[in-house]
Amino acid sequence: MQHRTVRDVMTHQVVSAGADCSFKELVGMLAENDISAVPVVDDQQRPVGVVSEGDLLRNQASRPDPLGHGQLAGPSDRTGVQPETAVGLMTGPALTARPEWSVVEAARAMERDGVKRLVVVDEIGRLAGIVSRGDLLRVFLRTDRFIREEIVGDVLGRTLQIAEGAVQVQVLEGVVTLRGTLGLRSLGLLVVRLAEGVDGVVNVHDLMVSGVDDVPALPEHSAAVPATP
Numbered sequence: 001m002q003h004r005t006v007r008d009v010m011t012h013q014v015v016s017a018g019a020d021c022s023f024k025e026l027v028g029m030l031a032e033n034d035i036s037a038v039p040v041v042d043d044q045q046r047p048v049g050v051v052s053e054g055d056l057l058r059n060q061a062s063r064p065d066p067l068g069h070g071q072l073a074g075p076s077d078r079t080g081v082q083p084e085t086a087v088g089l090m091t092g093p094a095l096t097a098r099p100e101w102s103v104v105e106a107a108r109a110m111e112r113d114g115v116k117r118l119v120v121v122d123e124i125g126r127l128a129g130i131v132s133r134g135d136l137l138r139v140f141l142r143t144d145r146f147i148r149e150e151i152v153g154d155v156l157g158r159t160l161q162i163a164e165g166a167v168q169v170q171v172l173e174g175v176v177t178l179r180g181t182l183g184l185r186s187l188g189l190l191v192v193r194l195a196e197g198v199d200g201v202v203n204v205h206d207l208m209v210s211g212v213d214d215v216p217a218l219p220e221h222s223a224a225v226p227a228t229p
Contacts, residue, residue: 004199006106007099009138010120010129016041017051019087023059026051026086037130039094039119040086045126047119049092059089094119099128103136103199110136142200144171151176155194160187167191167208174202185210 015033017026017040029038030053037052083089097106097118106118110133120129148171156162156169167180176195182188188208195204 003197004103004139005099006097006101006103006118006120006131007129009103009135010099010131011135012129014039014127014130016045016047016127017086019048019085021086023056023084023089026089027056030056037117039127039130040090040092041127047094047096047121047127049087049090049094050117050119051086051090055089055091059083096121096125097131103139106131107136139199140174140202142174144174147171147174147176147198147200150198151195155191155198159194160191162187162191169195174200175205176201176203177205177207179207181209181211183211185213185215189215 015029015035015038017029017038019040019042021029021040026038030036037050039047040049040051041047095109095113095115095118097109097120099120099122101109109118110116117130117132119127120131122128148169151169151171156167157164162182165180166182167178170177170179176198178191178195182191188206188210191208192204192206195201
């Protein structure tokens with residue numbers, strides 16, 4: 001099975017900014033290219049941070065209010081000087097991904113770090129692309145027919161060599177339903193796990209039955225409270 005990687009879904013032609021790019025230039029980049037963030041790179045095209053619309057708005061919100069109203073904390077509160085270029089406005093360091101990562105790896109990294117995008121770098125750390133949450137969701141645009149064909153042909157046929165027709169596969173809106181009879185329960189669990197890993201699958205409903213339950217039961221936890229020494 002060939003799963004989609006970050007390279008398959010990322011934006012390859014990336015607009016980037018130098019460290020000395022001005023506030024107004026950054027705003028212009030975002031507007032002209034209809035994007036919400038831009039990576040900041042050094043002289044070797046290595047990303048050092050990212051400037052987003054949120055960063056720019058926070059910068060302006062942190063400016064002193066001539067009417068005396070409260071303002072949000074921002075870069076000027078930390079340094080005493082209002083930043084005017086990308087190096088002071090950006091959020092850094094840049095959170096990165098590699099082109100060969102799976103979309104699952106990238107999604108986990110975004111969730112872990114609480115970000116909406118990752119800068120993609122090559123083997124020596126240079127800017128290679130950018131991948132967003134929306135890019136990762138493209139795998140769910142795969143049609144039900146393609147998903148079913150991959151499960152039947154790759155998972156059941158080539159990978160597990162299960163006899164044709166032993167498992168019936170239905171796919172509706174990315175939700176897979178498996179029916180049929182298999183000799184071993186462990187084989188059924190493997191079918192489910194591999195089907196869940198197919199790009200575009202939202203969920204798997206296991207309605208298969210097995211002749212032999214060869215999966216050992218988990219030991220029950222004792223309810224007794226151990227004595228305190």
